[in-house]
Amino acid sequence: MSLKPKTLVDFSFQALKANKLRSFLTMLGIIIGVASVILMIAIGQGAQAQVMSRVKALGSNVMMVLPGALGRFGAGSEGTAQSLTLEEASAVARLPYVANVAPVVRRAALVTHGANSWTTTITGTTPSITAISSTMSTVEGRFFSPADEKSAAPVAVLGQTVWQNLYPNGSDPVGTTITIKGVPFTVIGLLQSAGASMGGNNQDDFVYVPLKTAQIRLFGITFIGLMEVQAAGQKEVTPVINEVTALLHRLHGLPPGAPNDFTVRNLSQILSTAQDISGMLTLFLAGVAAISLIVGGIGIMNIMLVSVSERTREIGIRMAIGATQRDILNQFLTESIVLSLTGSFIGIVLGVGAAVAVSAFAHFPTPVSSLSIVAAVAFAIFVGVFFGYYPARRAANLNPADALSYE
Amino acid sequence: MSAPLISCQELTKSYPLRGMEIKALNGVDLAIEDGEMTAIMGASGSGKSTLMNVIGCMDRPTGGRYLLDGVDVMSLTKDELAHLRNRKIGFVFQRYNLLPRMSALQNVLLPLVYAGVNAGRAANRALAALEMVGLAALAGNQPNQMSGGQQQRVSIARALINDPQVILADEPTGALDTVSSAEVMTILKELHQTRGVTLVIVTHEADIAAYCERMITMRDGRITGDSIIKGKRGA
Ligand SMILES: Nc1ncnc2c1ncn2[C@@H]1O[C@H](COP(=O)(O)OP(=O)(O)OP(=O)(O)O)[C@@H](O)[C@H]1O
Numbered sequence: 265m266s267l268k269p270k271t272l273v274d275f276s277f278q279a280l281k282a283n284k285l286r287s288f289l290t291m292l293g294i295i296i297g298v299a300s301v302i303l304m305i306a307i308g309q310g311a312q313a314q315v316m317s318r319v320k321a322l323g324s325n326v327m328m329v330l331p332g333a334l335g336r337f338g339a340g341s342e343g344t345a346q347s348l349t350l351e352e353a354s355a356v357a358r359l360p361y362v363a364n365v366a367p368v369v370r371r372a373a374l375v376t377h378g379a380n381s382w383t384t385t386i387t388g389t390t391p392s393i394t395a396i397s398s399t400m401s402t403v404e405g406r407f408f409s410p411a412d413e414k415s416a417a418p419v420a421v422l423g424q425t426v427w428q429n430l431y432p433n434g435s436d437p438v439g440t441t442i443t444i445k446g447v448p449f450t451v452i453g454l455l456q457s458a459g460a461s462m463g464g465n466n467q468d469d470f471v472y473v474p475l476k477t478a479q480i481r482l483f484g485i486t487f488i489g490l491m492e493v494q495a496a497g498q499k500e501v502t503p504v505i506n507e508v509t510a511l512l513h514r515l516h517g518l519p520p521g522a523p524n525d526f527t528v529r530n531l532s533q534i535l536s537t538a539q540d541i542s543g544m545l546t547l548f549l550a551g552v553a554a555i556s557l558i559v560g561g562i563g564i565m566n567i568m569l570v571s572v573s574e575r576t577r578e579i580g581i582r583m584a585i586g587a588t589q590r591d592i593l594n595q596f597l598t599e600s601i602v603l604s605l606t607g608s609f610i611g612i613v614l615g616v617g618a619a620v621a622v623s624a625f626a627h628f629p630t631p632v633s634s635l636s637i638v639a640a641v642a643f644a645i646f647v648g649v650f651f652g653y654y655p656a657r658r659a660a661n662l663n664p665a666d667a668l669s670y671e
Numbered sequence: 672m673s674a675p676l677i678s679c680q681e682l683t684k685s686y687p688l689r690g691m692e693i694k695a696l697n698g699v700d701l702a703i704e705d706g707e708m709t710a711i712m713g714a715s716g717s718g719k720s721t722l723m724n725v726i727g728c729m730d731r732p733t734g735g736r737y738l739l740d741g742v743d744v745m746s747l748t749k750d751e752l753a754h755l756r757n758r759k760i761g762f763v764f765q766r767y768n769l770l771p772r773m774s775a776l777q778n779v780l781l782p783l784v785y786a787g788v789n790a791g792r793a794a795n796r797a798l799a800a801l802e803m804v805g806l807a808a809l810a811g812n813q814p815n816q817m818s819g820g821q822q823q824r825v826s827i828a829r830a831l832i833n834d835p836q837v838i839l840a841d842e843p844t845g846a847l848d849t850v851s852s853a854e855v856m857t858i859l860k861e862l863h864q865t866r867g868v869t870l871v872i873v874t875h876e877a878d879i880a881a882y883c884e885r886m887i888t889m890r891d892g893r894i895t896g897d898s899i900i901k902g903k904r905g906a
């Protein structure tokens with residue numbers, strides 16, 4: 265006959281309440297450990313999710329051709345030069361192993377619908393962008409067609425953020441008229457949400473119009489801002505980069521050996537590296553946090569040892585009135601498990617709260633995974649049992665007469 | 672005549688001390704019948720508490736034989752000893768030894784918790800035991816809210832809660848004034864007379880020993896005197 269779990273838990277709370285401050289300080293190690301495991305995993309997974317959504321939005325095996333030479337900041341950027349044209353994009357599209365090419369022009373502009381206005385980025389591009397980027401699909405209406413592109417039709421496809429700001433009542437935008445820089449456009453589609461990208465860029469804050477429309481009706485330009493090039497497969501990425509570089513070098517009339525006035529960036533590779541790094545980062549952060557859990561466990565063991573020696577007399581009394589060794593062992597083991605479990609529950613609340621706060625104030629997604637909570641609690645129980653066993657065993661092995669006469 | 676409840680033969684208990692051996696018990700032969708009320712007296716260090724620990728199954732003797740109610744205690748496991756302490760033996764200590772931060776009621780019913788009695792029945796029995804020692808009104812008080820005499824009565828209630836065959840009291844009045852001592856002894860005597868509980872009481876005071884029917888004297892780990900001071904069950 266040994267004590268019921270409920271009785272053991274009652275005993276534990278009695279003992280822990282008797283020394284509230286000490287119990288709290290003992291739990292603090294576990295609280296901090298669990299909270300940081302949850303928060304760190306959430307941050308790590310948030311970073312991974314952003315990279316993933318960027319990869320999805322970008323498409324696979326994609327490189328970006330930007331005007332301007334490799335600059336001081338590592339790469340050229342859109343708008344610093346005017347060296348790319350639609351004809352060059354067509355030439356690139358004819359290269360072997362090139363699956364898709366999407367020329368892109370981007371400018372900020374004011375968009376209005378009725379009384380609502382919103383400043384956003386206008387992206388002029390061709391329908392081939394939808395083949396490159398898997399997130400570029402509509403939830404309402406349609407994307408613009410090659411015919412729209414050919415005729416420079418005044419049609420627009422809205423991103424979610426733009427829609428939310430121009431249509432605050434959430435009405436269907438398809439078929440309505442908006443103005444971009446004062447020019448009327450018919451809305452023909454609404455994009456699905458692509459989610460936030462790294463650095464907090466909102467990938468939904470865009471209006472897409474046909475490239476030709478953007479060049480002629482909005483910005484009065486003939487060049488393009490950049491082109492996205494998709495290779496046919498992963499193996500073809502490097503040959504395509506070389507081909508594109510050679511082609512543009514020739515088309516720009518640069519002498520052999522002269523520096524390029526454009527930049528080809530292999531985005532897929534950068535992103536896959538970022539993905540690896542963010543995965544490692546998650547593991548690393550979780551590992552550091554787990555170490556703090558172990559430190560918390562050592563704190564529990566320390567306090568339980570103190571507690572056993574302080575309560576030697578109590579142990580003697582309990583043995584005198586009939587507690588078995590198992591009763592005493594279970595009592596102290598339960599106490600350390602209650603400590604670590606209570607600590608881990610507080611830690612969960614803090615960790616989840618911190619994750620929510622981070623995502624609210626730093627605009628960084630921190631998805632708390634239920635797995636990380638389960639893992640943290642399981643680890644905390646393990647810590648409680650592992651570090652509680654030795655002190656409990658010591659208590660149980662006391663000789664009743666010696667324990668009772670302990671000063 | 673039936674076998675004695677407590678039967679010790681050639682009991683020895685020695686403690687190692689700086690390479691030497693202290694013989695706290697040095698060959699104790701003792702038989703106590705069921706229903707006796709016995710006092711043990713003797714100088715400090717004569718081995719009284721050591722003997723009580725052995726009789727109470729709190730400690731194992733170094734040598735000799737000890738039978739409790741016919742059972743050879745030396746052959747029992749630690750769990751069986753715990754069970755025996757829980758069911759057959761009640762303890763009353765000089766320093767009361769109630770658990771702090773627990774009410775009188777909780778203290779009294781603790782042996783029942785270890786016996787696996789369900790909470791409702793345990794509380795009723797504990798209340799009845801407190802009634803018996805005249806402290807039902809203080810059931811909710813914690814030890815630090817009671818006088819020494821009251822605490823000792825609570826500990827008597829705890830000792831008798833499981834209807835033990837024997838109550839071992841090691842200097843139960845050692846820390847009490849004369850009035851509280853008399854109260855405590857009256858309760859113990861009453862227990863003995865109404866329920867026939869066997870009582871073994873260690874004391875330094877002759878007037879406490881006078882409550883008993885038999886007096887044993889110890890010296891240097893041996894029994895040096897054993898006399899009937901009153902007829903059984905008082906006169
Ligand atoms: N745990 C122990 N370790 C070493 N020696 C001990 C231990 N317990 C008791 N002794 C020794 O055994 C002897 C008997 O001790 P015991 O406590 O039985 O005496 P006592 O008769 O109860 O004395 P008192 O009247 O002072 O309570 C003493 O010499 C004591 O020092």
Ligand SMILES: [Mg+2]
Nearest residue numbers: 719720721841
């Ligand atoms: Mg003593």
